[in-house]
Amino acid sequence: MPDVRRIDQPPEPPDRESGGHKGTFGRVVVVAGSRGMSGAAALCGLGALRGGAGLVFVAIPDRIVETVASVEPALLTVPIPDDATGRFTASSLRPALDAISKADAVVLGPGIGQIDESRQFVRSVLDAFEGPLVLDADGLNAVASSGPPFDFGPGPRILTPHPGEFSRLTGRSIHDVQASRETSAIEFAKQTGAVVVLKGAGTVVTDGEQLFVNSTGNSGMGTGGTGDVLAGLLAALLGQGMSHFDAACFGAHLHGLAGDLSAAELTEPGMIATDLAWFLTRAWEVVLGEEG
Ligand SMILES: NC(=O)C1=CN([C@@H]2O[C@H](COP(=O)(O)OP(=O)(O)OC[C@H]3O[C@@H](n4cnc5c(N)ncnc54)[C@H](O)[C@@H]3O)[C@@H](O)[C@H]2O)[C@@H](O)CC1
Ligand SMILES: Nc1ncnc2c1ncn2[C@@H]1O[C@H](COP(=O)(O)OP(=O)(O)O)[C@@H](O)[C@H]1O
Numbered sequence: 001m002p003d004v005r006r007i008d009q010p011p012e013p014p015d016r017e018s019g020g021h022k023g024t025f026g027r028v029v030v031v032a033g034s035r036g037m038s039g040a041a042a043l044c045g046l047g048a049l050r051g052g053a054g055l056v057f058v059a060i061p062d063r064i065v066e067t068v069a070s071v072e073p074a075l076l077t078v079p080i081p082d083d084a085t086g087r088f089t090a091s092s093l094r095p096a097l098d099a100i101s102k103a104d105a106v107v108l109g110p111g112i113g114q115i116d117e118s119r120q121f122v123r124s125v126l127d128a129f130e131g132p133l134v135l136d137a138d139g140l141n142a143v144a145s146s147g148p149p150f151d152f153g154p155g156p157r158i159l160t161p162h163p164g165e166f167s168r169l170t171g172r173s174i175h176d177v178q179a180s181r182e183t184s185a186i187e188f189a190k191q192t193g194a195v196v197v198l199k200g201a202g203t204v205v206t207d208g209e210q211l212f213v214n215s216t217g218n219s220g221m222g223t224g225g226t227g228d229v230l231a232g233l234l235a236a237l238l239g240q241g242m243s244h245f246d247a248a249c250f251g252a253h254l255h256g257l258a259g260d261l262s263a264a265e266l267t268e269p270g271m272i273a274t275d276l277a278w279f280l281t282r283a284w285e286v287v288l289g290e291e292g
């Protein structure tokens with residue numbers, strides 16, 4: 001085991017200044033979605049809203065704007081020019097860069113698909129954005145497809161792979177990844193300088209020097225879209241000023257707690273990702289109650 005400092009407790013929640021307003025609690029921009037996976041963008045946006053962000057913009061392919069907007073009116077939608085199949089393409093880049101130019105935190109990747117144009121789009125957004133960014137799902141797959149050595153761009157990065165995505169990044173089998181979750185995540189974080197959140201039962205969070213293994217969560221969370229909610233939540237925490245390592249630890253804890261509270265009320269098989277986003281409210285209640 002590499003020499004790391006183990007963190008036993010998640011960090012304190014971010015301060016919420018009493019005179020604060022939507023301009024001070026962070027502007028999150030979610031770059032996500034495609035026709036067929038509009039839900040990934042909506043769920044990610046919901047995670048950011050329930051994570052406490054001041055404003056949440058979803059910068060999404062034009063063809064899915066109405067669908068995503070109809071899920072939650074609190075989301076601001078930014079229509080991005082897309083191709084005929086509702087995916088990001090070369091003409092998406094400039095408008096997407098404009099959309100993220102004033103972001104305090106960005107999510108890139110959920111549900112964008114894996115065609116060559118969307119991969120190139122991911123590469124260009126990563127290279128351009130110097131602020132904090134959560135890279136998830138097809139954002140990770142896009143980088144994995146180019147092979148090592150990996151470059152995740154200039155700013156602070158949180159990578160949120162599940163074991164399948166981590167296997168694509170490392171070229172190791174899912175079985176090998178699962179057999180060495182802590183050491184593999186630490187090694188990858190050291191190599192890349194990113195905070196790695198290796199998801200699944202006992203989510204591992206590391207920056208290569210510190211290690212937190214999350215204890216909340218349950219197998220009811222094995223339902224499509226729960227990871228999208230996490231990506232949005234982490235961006236909201238970054239937007240509220242948490243460091244990328246603290247945001248990742250606290251976010252993994254809060255997300256799993258929402259999963260546990262959701263399962264207690266709705267059952268593990270019965271709960272879905274939208275419930276999880278809603279149950280973030282109850283998870284906040286618990287952690288804010290513990291704080292005082
Ligand atoms: N409503 C929506 O629009 C949704 C869209 N989604 C998008 O769908 C696309 C494909 O993502 P998927 O993650 O479904 O597909 P992937 O092919 O990336 O990963 C699924 C595979 O990864 C492995 N895996 C995942 N979690 C694991 C764990 N905890 N332990 C062991 N193995 C594990 C398994 O082999 C599993 O079959 C992404 O763009 C994603 O963002 C998903 O987020 C689901 C919801
Ligand atoms: N058995 C489990 N115990 C705890 N958490 C789990 C379990 N199964 C899945 N999760 C959590 O659910 C989320 C799933 O994310 P992901 O695989 O990206 O789903 P999706 O892409 O469908 O949104 C992760 O946060 C993961 O840690």
Ligand SMILES: [Mg+2]
Nearest residue numbers: 137162227228
């Ligand atoms: Mg996912």
